[in-house]
Amino acid sequence: MTEYLQEHFVLITLDTKNQIIKQHTLFIGTLNQSIAHPRDVFRKAAADNAARFIIAHNHPSGDHTPSENDNEFTTRLTTSEPYITRLNIFSIS
Numbered sequence: 001m002t003e004y005l006q007e008h009f010v011l012i013t014l015d016t017k018n019q020i021i022k023q024h025t026l027f028i029g030t031l032n033q034s035i036a037h038p039r040d041v042f043r044k045a046a047a048d049n050a051a052r053f054i055i056a057h058n059h060p061s062g063d064h065t066p067s068e069n070d071n072e073f074t075t076r077l078t079t080s081e082p083y084i085t086r087l088n089i090f091s092i093s
Contacts, residue, residue: 004087006028007029009022009026011053011054013048031088038073038080
């Protein structure tokens with residue numbers, strides 16, 4: 001995702017064996033922001049009948065430090081779905 005000039009927010013849905021079901025680009029944002037909402041993540045994951053999912057987005061600036069918006073979205077995502085039993089968050093630099 002390093003070649004993108006805008007932020008791309010991607011959802012990868014997985015089956016029970018962690019095999020990829022589908023990859024979705026949910027949002028294409030601006031130079032430094034992607035507008036995402038947890039309901040869109042969960043809607044697509046449920047539509048794919050996913051057991052798990054991975055979310056990712058790029059930082060076109062090359063600075064992988066999470067922004068305030070990144071942290072706010074992570075909080076919204078982790079608190080918005082009562083059926084999630086475990087959510088692992090990784091930062092890839």
